[in-house]
Amino acid sequence: MNLARDAQKAGARVGLGSDRITIDGGKPLVGRIEVRGAKNLATKAMVAALLGDTPSLLQNVPEISDVHVVMRMLDAYGVAVTQPAEGELLLDPANVEKAHFAQIDALAGSSRIPILFCGPLLHRLGEALIPDLGGCRIGDRPIDFHMDALRAFGAIVDKSYEGIRITAPDGLKGAHIELPYPSVGATEQVLLTAVRAEGVTELKNAAIEPEIMDLIAILQKMGAIISVEPNRTIFIEGVDKLDGYTHRAIFDRNEVASWASAALATDGDIFVAGAMQQEMMTFLNIFRKAGGGFDIQEDGIRFFRAGELKPVVVETDVHPGFMTDWQQPLIVALSQADGVSVVRETVYENRFGFTDALNEMGAHIVVHKSGYDSPDWRVPKRPLEQVAVITGPSQLHGADVMVPDLRGGFSYLIAALTAQGRSTVSNVGIIARGYERFVEKLGQLGAEFSID
Ligand SMILES: CC(=O)N[C@H]1[C@@H](OP(=O)(O)OP(=O)(O)OC[C@H]2O[C@@H](n3ccc(=O)[nH]c3=O)[C@H](O)[C@@H]2O)O[C@H](CO)[C@@H](O)[C@@H]1O
């Protein structure tokens, strides 16, 4: 895939108008911003609407390009998508039909969400055609858990010149599935398929991220029967019929952690309206250990420096662990802490690539690609764990950098804002995949920048 083309398309979709931001750094970010619904819930809630016999209303929808991709995908399948009010989507699946290959193909490589269309399309149309997936290039990102789960439900998976074609000539039946690893996407795949499959599904080793709990809440509103048991086990009793839902999407935890890291790195003071404590607890613990202060209020959380920044040791993990998506923005703040921080990435094999550019800006980060010796890596069969050692504090200086992926991209914005002098960050359209109106928010926080 062509990164620049992706970025341009993504940027254009959310009205960014340019692919490049020039930032004059060295100034604290101070002010109030608002976060809305999570990219990692809203896009999946949109897919869930395909399962209903009546329209669904999704509220608190962020204006991000990943939402636009799913809107286009739903449109290709005949779902009528309208926006009754700002931040709302009405999704009417009354006329769902097979999409033309060209329409689906045009969206190939834009997002990872098409993989989640499998179950709903199999129930509605008897077949699903999955194009090349997109999403951040932070590792191999295979889909074997998804395909194995679909086969367990009785689906037949064929590779064709058009992509992956999945059919279910004998219908989908409840299954006993144990994931090799608590994958977020594969858990969602099972949920979206099992709710309308015949019989009971038992899912072991499921992911239990707050966004998954929110998806379960949506499915329950639609008429599903799902119980979350201890030890990552979920039971789903298939039902014959689901209705639409009205639901307010859970706030974006990744966006909150990103702005909090920006406050820490720039010695700023940011109130993030819409952020809530419970879902952020793991992040808040590390934030505090790193010298961050926070003030929990009813309508949001204020983030600031409580004193000197301190080095931390942190390991990414599945929920309730420290999310992999949080480590990239946090690393920029850790480059300002006095001492040696260690970040161990256990979820993706290529999520430290963004540190090269930080080093060009003056950071001291060494990535140990072989990670630690580990007899049992977390994600089965793949030795992907890596360790980044960050020695601070470093005086960052302005540079020209190019966004590699979504969270890495936001980290470059933070680095440019922290650095002395002028930086140019290009490919910023990629950031629009998951950060709503980030340029406007930079303005609200007093950042000095221009877009050309
Ligand atoms: C759109 C969305 O919600 N994206 C999030 C989702 O991604 P996503 O759902 O893709 O992440 P997963 O939890 O599935 O992936 C975790 C690990 O499992 C591996 N794996 C996954 C599926 C599979 O079939 N085979 C396999 O080996 C992946 O390559 C990765 O190494 O959860 C990740 C982990 O919290 C987050 O970083 C992403 O922001």
Ligand SMILES: C=C(OP(=O)(O)O)C(=O)O
């Ligand atoms: C990895 C991410 O997203 P995606 O799975 O959509 O690529 C992310 O949100 O950081």
